[in-house]
Amino acid sequence: MNTRNEEVEKLLDQLNITKDTQILGEGGLVKELTKRLLERALEGEMTAHLGYEKGERGSEVRTNPRNGSSTKRIKAGNCEVEIEGIRSTIPVVT
Numbered sequence: 001m002n003t004r005n006e007e008v009e010k011l012l013d014q015l016n017i018t019k020d021t022q023i024l025g026e027g028g029l030v031k032e033l034t035k036r037l038l039e040r041a042l043e044g045e046m047t048a049h050l051g052y053e054k055g056e057r058g059s060e061v062r063t064n065p066r067n068g069s070s071t072k073r074i075k076a077g078n079c080e081v082e083i084e085g086i087r088s089t090i091p092v093v094t
Helices: 004-014 029-050
Strands: 066-076 079-088
Touching (some): 029 079
């Protein structure tokens, strides 16, 4: 079984990082990875909230339950990223 470190190493190998690859700063690899990680986590939360994957209908007929997206600016560690946040027409009750 792979450890998390081994999985990260495999991902880094797949990125084909060269001496010219920008790692930090605007447009850098860290910022892009942070952006996609946050977007993917939010997509997963929306799927869990609605109870079905994006593109599926779900068990109930609903009108536009994944109500588009909007850009949000989030501070994540040392960088600020703009992500596409998904909206739902189903209210969240806490």
